[in-house]
Amino acid sequence: MSVGRVVLVIRFEKQLNxxxxxxxxxxEDRDHLFLDCSFSRNVWSSVLQLCGWHMDVFNWxxxxxxxxxxxxxxxxLTVILQLAYNSFIxxxxxxxxxxxxxxxxxxxQDIVQNIKESVKWRLMEKPLYRNSFVATSLCINWGLD
Structure with missing residues (x-):
């Protein structure tokens, strides 16, 4: 358990193993939490699928x-992936x-929905150019209509 986590555990009197x-x-460590964990791997894989990428998720x-x-x-695609990556973390x-x-x-699925909403809100004020099939598909998948 990391030092920061021990301090939080003591402060809030929560017992963690x-x-x-x-x-x-x-x-739990950074590498596990961000992508070695089946939960986070599932979330990131779903985010990549929303971007049209059907590929294996690697380690952190x-x-x-x-x-x-x-x-x-x-x-x-690049802007959405940048925003989605930050939101994922x-x-x-x-x-x-x-x-x-x-x-x-x-x-x-709830976490993926939160990521979608975060990306959507951050892109709300920006002009979205749907000048390709990829861009149009991204807008549909991310609810940017």
Whole structure:
């Protein structure tokens, strides 16, 4: 268990064994929480499918490297993936916090819906150019009509 987590556990008098609160299978660490965990892997896989990418999800380090290498430019797909990646990190972390402090769980589908809403709100003010089949499909999948 990390030092920061121990401090939180002591402060809020919550007893934790260090296992992942999302899947309960192994000790939680950054790599596990963000993509080794079956819960977060399911969420990220669903996000990629919304973008039209049907591919395997790798571990945290590999996905981060892919994001750094591939998410450059200003296409609608790139912008959505950048926003979705940031939202994914936020909502997975938030889900873990809710589990720790409120003992509540959301489904992976709920988290995907939260990510969709976050992306939608961030793109609301921007002009969306539907100049290709890919852009049109993205707008439909993400509810940006």
């Amino acid at each position: 260090g296992d992942c609160g999302l899947c309960g299978t192994t000790l 380090v590999t996905e981060l490297r892919l994001a750094i290498d591939m998410l450059k430019g200003g296409s609608l 936020y909502f997975i972390w938030k889900e873990m916090s809710v589990w720790i402090f409120q003992s509540r769980h959301s489904s992976p």
